[in-house]
Each structure stands twice: as C-alpha cells, then as structure tokens.
Amino acid sequence: MPEPVLSIRDLTVEFGTEDGVVRAVTGVSYDLYPGEVLGIVGESGSGKSVSMLSVLGLIPQPPGRIVEGTANFEGEDLLKMPKGKLRDVRGGKVSMIFQDPMTSLNPVLTIGDQISEAIKAHRPGTNDNAANSRTVELLEMVGVPFAERRVQQYPHEFSGGMRQRAMIAMAIANDPTILVADEPTTALDVTIQAQIVEVLKAAQRETHAATVLITHDLGLIAELADRVVVMYAGRVVELADVFTIFNAPRHPYTVGLMKSLARLDADQEWLEPIPGQPPSLITPPPGCAFHPRCAQSQGREICRTELPELRPSSDGGDHLSACHFADELTVTHVRVAAGAGG
Amino acid sequence: MSEAVASTQSMGSLNGDEILRVEGLVKHFPIKAGVLKHTVGQVRAVDGVDLAVRRGETLGVVGESGCGKTTLGRTIIKLTEPTAGKIVFDEQDITTYKRRQMRPVRRDIQIVFQDPYASLNPRMTVREIVAEPLRIHGLYRGGEGRRRVEELLRTVGLSPEHGNRFPHEFSGGQRQRIGVARALALNPKMMVLDEPVSALDVSIQAQVVNLLAQLQNEFGLTFLFIAHDLSVVRHVSDRVAVMYLGKIMEVGTREQIYGRPMHPYTQALLSAVPIDSPDQRGKRTRIVLEGDVPSPANPPSGCRFRTRCWKAQEICAQEEPALIPRAGGDHPVACHFAEVMKPLDLVESVAAPQAS
Numbered sequence: 001m002p003e004p005v006l007s008i009r010d011l012t013v014e015f016g017t018e019d020g021v022v023r024a025v026t027g028v029s030y031d032l033y034p035g036e037v038l039g040i041v042g043e044s045g046s047g048k049s050v051s052m053l054s055v056l057g058l059i060p061q062p063p064g065r066i067v068e069g070t071a072n073f074e075g076e077d078l079l080k081m082p083k084g085k086l087r088d089v090r091g092g093k094v095s096m097i098f099q100d101p102m103t104s105l106n107p108v109l110t111i112g113d114q115i116s117e118a119i120k121a122h123r124p125g126t127n128d129n130a131a132n133s134r135t136v137e138l139l140e141m142v143g144v145p146f147a148e149r150r151v152q153q154y155p156h157e158f159s160g161g162m163r164q165r166a167m168i169a170m171a172i173a174n175d176p177t178i179l180v181a182d183e184p185t186t187a188l189d190v191t192i193q194a195q196i197v198e199v200l201k202a203a204q205r206e207t208h209a210a211t212v213l214i215t216h217d218l219g220l221i222a223e224l225a226d227r228v229v230v231m232y233a234g235r236v237v238e239l240a241d242v243f244t245i246f247n248a249p250r251h252p253y254t255v256g257l258m259k260s261l262a263r264l265d266a267d268q269e270w271l272e273p274i275p276g277q278p279p280s281l282i283t284p285p286p287g288c289a290f291h292p293r294c295a296q297s298q299g300r301e302i303c304r305t306e307l308p309e310l311r312p313s314s315d316g317g318d319h320l321s322a323c324h325f326a327d328e329l330t331v332t333h334v335r336v337a338a339g340a341g342g
Numbered sequence: 343m344s345e346a347v348a349s350t351q352s353m354g355s356l357n358g359d360e361i362l363r364v365e366g367l368v369k370h371f372p373i374k375a376g377v378l379k380h381t382v383g384q385v386r387a388v389d390g391v392d393l394a395v396r397r398g399e400t401l402g403v404v405g406e407s408g409c410g411k412t413t414l415g416r417t418i419i420k421l422t423e424p425t426a427g428k429i430v431f432d433e434q435d436i437t438t439y440k441r442r443q444m445r446p447v448r449r450d451i452q453i454v455f456q457d458p459y460a461s462l463n464p465r466m467t468v469r470e471i472v473a474e475p476l477r478i479h480g481l482y483r484g485g486e487g488r489r490r491v492e493e494l495l496r497t498v499g500l501s502p503e504h505g506n507r508f509p510h511e512f513s514g515g516q517r518q519r520i521g522v523a524r525a526l527a528l529n530p531k532m533m534v535l536d537e538p539v540s541a542l543d544v545s546i547q548a549q550v551v552n553l554l555a556q557l558q559n560e561f562g563l564t565f566l567f568i569a570h571d572l573s574v575v576r577h578v579s580d581r582v583a584v585m586y587l588g589k590i591m592e593v594g595t596r597e598q599i600y601g602r603p604m605h606p607y608t609q610a611l612l613s614a615v616p617i618d619s620p621d622q623r624g625k626r627t628r629i630v631l632e633g634d635v636p637s638p639a640n641p642p643s644g645c646r647f648r649t650r651c652w653k654a655q656e657i658c659a660q661e662e663p664a665l666i667p668r669a670g671g672d673h674p675v676a677c678h679f680a681e682v683m684k685p686l687d688l689v690e691s692v693a694a695p696q697a698s
Binding site for chain 1: 406407513515516543544545546547548549551552555570571572573574576577596600610611612613614615616617618619620621622623628630631632634635650686
C-alpha cells in the first residue's frame with residue numbers, strides 16, 4: 001500500500017448551539033490514498049461533510065470547535081497550520097467542488113476571471129494571456145461549449161449544469177493532489193447529473209487527484225468510489241472497498257441503508273426502512289449510537305453500554321466495522337445485486 | 343391529428359372506473375416586464391396534458407425540474423386556475439368551479455407537499471394542524487373531534503401525546519407524517535402527493551413510502567404521485583406518466599415504462615440514474631443527453647425533446663408527435679421514432695454473486 005496523501009486521526013468536532021453542544025464528528029479516522037476515489041456516505045447529520053470541511057479550515061469557529069485530532073497532509077498537520085498557509089493549500093493542492101455552484105462562484109466576476117484568478121493566485125508570475133488560454137482549455141475539457149465566448153459571461157448566465165462544470169474546471173485548474181467533491185450532483189436533474197458524473201470521471205483521470213466524494217447518494221458511490229467510509233451520528237461505522245460495502249457489509253446500519261432503498265431495476269413488495277429517527281447529537285444514545293434502530297442488537301446489553309470500536313472484521317484487515325456483532329452479519333442479509341429485473 | 347382523437351386513443355385502456363380525467367389541460371403563467379407590467383410572454387408550464395387516473399391506483403408523474411409536474415398537480419386540484427382544458431373529478435366537471443363549489447370537492451381530493459418544514463404552520467400545535475380541515479368543514483365537534491384527531495395521529499404512526507407539540511419539535515419524517523394525517527382528516531378519495539419523500543433521508547423515505555402504501559390499502563385511496571426519483575416512482579406506481587416541458591411524452595404501466603420504454607427521453611432518464619450496485623459498472627447503456635432543458639417560455643417547435651434527442655429528424659421540428667400507441671407497442675408514446683429500448687438491461691451478463 002502506498003503512503004496516504006491525507007491521514008485523519010481521532011478527529012472530534014463540536015458546534016455550540018442554543019440547545020447545547022452538538023458533537024458533529026467524534027473520533028473519526030481515515031486515510032486517503034493517491035489516485036483513489038474515497039466515498040464518504042451518510043445521511044444528514046452523520047458528519048460526512050463536517051469531517052472533511054473542518055480539516056480544510058472551512059467550518060466557522062465559533063460556533064464550530066475542533067476538539068482534537070490530526071490531519072496529516074504531506075508531512076504537516078492541517079489542523080495546526082497557520083490560516084494563511086492553509087488558504088494556499090486550499091485551491092492549490094487541495095481543491096473543492098460544492099453542491100451549489102451558485103453560492104461558491106462570485107456573482108459579480110465573469111467565469112473566466114474567476115478561473116484565471118484561481119490559476120494566478122497559485123502560480124505567481126502567470127501572465128493574463130497564459131491564464132486566459134488555460135481557462136479556455138479547462139472549460140473545453142469539462143464540456144462547456146463555446147468556451148472562448150463563455151469565459152466572458154457571469155455565473156447567472158450559466159445553467160446549473162454549466163456552473164457545476166465551471167466549478168470543476170476551477171477545481172482542477174492547479175492540478176490538485178486532493179479533490180474534495182461535496183454532494184457534487186445533488187442539486188442537479190438526473191440527465192444533468194449523468195453529464196457531471198462523466199465530467200468528474202474525466203477530471204479524475206486527467207489530474208490523478210485523490211478524490212473525496214461526499215454524498216448521501218448510494219448510486220453515485222456505487223458508480224464512482226473505490227473505497228467507502230460509512231458514517232452515522234458523527235462516527236465512522238464501516239470502511240471497506242466499494243464491492244464489499246455493497247455486497248457484504250458488516251454493519252447493521254449499512255445493511256439497513258441498502259435495504260431501505262427503492263430499486264430502479266426491480267420490483268419490491270415493500271421497502272424495509274430503518275425504524276425510528278436519527279439520534280440527537282447533543283445527547284446521543286449510550287453505547288452504540290445506532291442501537292435504538294438496530295435490527296442486529298436485539299436488545300443485547302452490550303450495545304447499550306459499550307461503544308463498539310472500529311476494528312477489522314473477520315473477513316480481513318481492510319474491512320473495518322464498528323459493531324459488536326459484525327461477524328453475525330452474513331452475505332444473506334443483503335440485497336445482493338441481482339442484475340436487471342432480478 | 344386532432345387532440346380529441348389523440349386523447350381517446352391514449353386513454354383508451356381506461357373505462358368507467360376512472361376517478362379523474364384531464365383533457366387538453368393547459369396552464370400558462372404570464373411573464374411581465376416593464377413599469378406597466380406588460381405581458382411579454384408565457385411560461386407554458388403545462389401545455390396540453392391528457393390524463394386519466396383509475397380509482398384506487400397510483401399514477402406516478404416523473405420528470406425533471408421545470409417539466410411542469412408540480413404545476414400539473416396544483417392545477418388538477420385547482421390551487422391555480424387552468425388556462426384551458428377540462429378537469430373531471432369523480433364524474434363532475436370541476437374546471438370552472440368557483441371557491442365555494444370547490445369546497446365539497448376539496449374533502450375528496452387532498453394534497454401533501456414536498457417540504458414538511460414549510461407546509462405546517464409553526465405556531466399551531468400538531469393537534470390544531472390535524473384538526474384544522476375538520477374545523478373548516480364544520481366537522482370538528484367536541485370530544486368526537488378530539489378522538490378523531492388522536493385516531494389520525496395513530497394511523498400515521500404518531501402517538502396522541504405528540505398532538506400537544508409544535509412542528510419544530512419533530513424530524514422531517516415525522517413532519518411528513520403530520521402532513522399526511524392532515525390530508526387524511528376528511529377521508530379523501532384521492533391524494534395528490536407532490537414530492538412527498540424527496541426532502542427526507544433514505545432510511546426515513548422508506549418509512550413514509552410504506553406508510554402511504556399501507557394507507558392506500560386501508561382506505562382505498564387513489565394517488566397522483568409526483569416525483570423526480572425514478573426508483574421511488576417505480577416502487578409506488580401502478581402506471582407512470584413521463585413529462586417533459588409541459589407535455590406527457592409517454593404513459594404506461596410500471597412494466598411498460600421501466601421494462602419496455604419507447605420514448606428516447608424515458609430511455610435517457612432511466613439510463614442516467616446511477617444504480618446502487620458497483621457490480622453493474624460499465625455494464626449498462628448510458629445515454630448522456632447533451633445540453634439543458636430548454637426554457638418553457640419558448641419551447642422548441644414540433645417535438646419539444648428534439649433539441650436533445652439523438653434520433654431527431656426533420657419531421658420532429660415540423661410536426662408534434664401525438665401521444666398514441668406506436669410501433670407495435672401497446673402504450674401511448676409521443677415520438678415519431680418510438681422504439682423499444684431497455685436501458686435497465688445489462689449489456690453483458692453479470693456473474694452470479696459470490697455466496698460465501
């Protein structure tokens with residue numbers, strides 16, 4: 001295994017709110033390897049975005065507070081890095097694509113100016129002409145038609161899909177080592193989603209950037225990710241390669257998530273939802289946070305009293321699960337991919 | 343082809359057990375500009391829709407944002423007045439009904455909105471919210487009304503104690519249950535469900551979808567289920583209508599639409615959805631449409647889909663294809679070049695999963 005480009009260890013992040021302290025992320029550790037697509041999947045409030053954004057210095061502090069943890073990137077801890085230096089890392093070696101390009105693009109600057117600016121900011125000495133032709137080249141690469149003309153347009157003159165392409169162009173402008181895509185297709189229609197997925201694949205091929213794909217969409221994960229981190233209530237509950245996660249998960253939450261999905265390619269009599277509601281992050285349940293909704297716990301005491309550690313499951317060191325009874329889960333618990341119509 | 347002929351042919355499979363029929367339904371919104379607010383154009387949100395819904399069935403309406411599906415739902419129950427066309431609900435032509443005439447109709451046809459945060463009054467307790475339709479219709483009487491509200495809360499999986507709380511104390515899924523309880527209060531025959539689960543997390547979506555199915559069984563409800571999520575629509579629908587730019591492109595049974603789609607737009611939609619199985623990577627036909635949905639203020643001539651369609655020929659720009667059965671198929675499809683294609687079939691066979 002090569003050295004990871006990013007190593008997050010024991011990350012804990014809190015937010016102060018009127019109702020109390022919200023533990024958005026608790027004791028999260030994962031590695032990102034060169035060239036891979038790491039999917040981080042979870043429902044709202046699972047901490048999937050916060051875990052990454054806090055590492056990049058993108059959560060407001062206060063109300064946010066990084067309680068502990070390290071995030072090792074090229075020999076340095078991002079969490080201890082001075083603000084100015086971290087700003088240079090962002091948009092340079094680490095770049096981001098967000099869900100809503102309208103809020104992340106500057107409405108009063110042309111698309112071309114914004115991308116050129118991003119290039120010049122990280123490559124001092126680049127002249128305007130060079131930056132401009134690189135901008136056009138990037139926009140062409142992500143499939144913006146008439147790029148040469150459209151660099152002069154403003155974000156509101158772009159459709160949602162085109163804006164997302166422009167965001168991707170900006171994100172890959174400086175050949176990033178790490179590309180973070182936070183719900184990159186969520187706001188888009190399905191036919192536009194399909195276009196953006198293709199652009200993302202191309203961008204990844206082009207830059208070989210290690211990519212973090214944060215999403216609630218299991219379909220997107222199935223399509224793009226190499227390895228998957230599953231988060232629930234601020235913690236990592238399972239980590240494995242994408243085939244293992246879908247075909248042989250070893251955490252009851254992952255199993256529940258798969259079972260609750262409606263399928264496009266098969267008829268189902270009933271869906272199997274996860275019962276109950278997601279837990280409060282101010283007063284999370286004792287022991288395993290998933291136990292009140294868990295089909296596997298069956299009221300066993302240890303689930304209420306003891307926090308299960310994220311540890312290798314019986315099927316090998318690369319498959320981690322945070323469940324006391326991970327080994328009870330077998331392939332038969334899962335809706336194994338049966339193919340179309342099956 | 344005249345609209346009347348098209349509509350009889352396309353709806354030919356339905357008969358007397360239909361609860362709702364719309365014919366040539368049109369809803370245009372004026373675009374105003376200038377100080378004097380001149381009308382400079384029309385957004386043709388719904389632009390000639392024929393539909394029939396059978397008693398007790400779920401008709402799914404799918405399409406991307408801006409296709410007019412939400413406007414269709416709102417116009418059918420007359421939350422907005424139709425520009426043209428005819429709406430027949432339960433054998434009454436309600437097209438020109440005024441507010442007062444609509445009142446008894448509203449008992450029978452209710453709507454559940456997408457956003458459970460915006461559609462519940464934050465200052466009312468859950469009990470008041472669920473009781474409100476009963477009060478408006480003069481059906482809330484003392485202890486009996488109270489018992490009815492408690493029964494409704496239990497029906498949707500909440501406890502009567504929840505009645506004293508306010509909407510903000512509930513999660514998204516629970517709020518949607520409250521919205522469903524309110525819609526059920528008057529024992530409606532039909533419900534228009536406008537993206538009822540799309541704001542919810544997947545594990546909660548499944549709870550609400552199952553609740554709706556259970557209520558449909560229990561009370562014999564008819565659903566018009568409007569959504570953009572093709573997987574959820576497959577799961578809930580008996581029949582499905584696919585909309586694009588204010589028109590229906592294809593309508594058929596679940597099996598016809600998902601198993602044997604004939605319209606290029608339906609095929610592209612189905613092929614675009616990422617399927618939650620990494621084993622299927624690269625084993626499905628992926629049709630990536632070019633460009634964006636054109637503006638509904640200025641739809642393309644002829645077939646509205648032609649600007650993004652890989653099959654488009656000259657005739658597509660000149661002649662609007664009627665929604666009729668074509669090419670030996672048995673369901674209506676509005677395409678000159680309709681042809682079965684199965685985007686959900688795998689391109690090569692998938693190895694049987696390892697059962698270890």
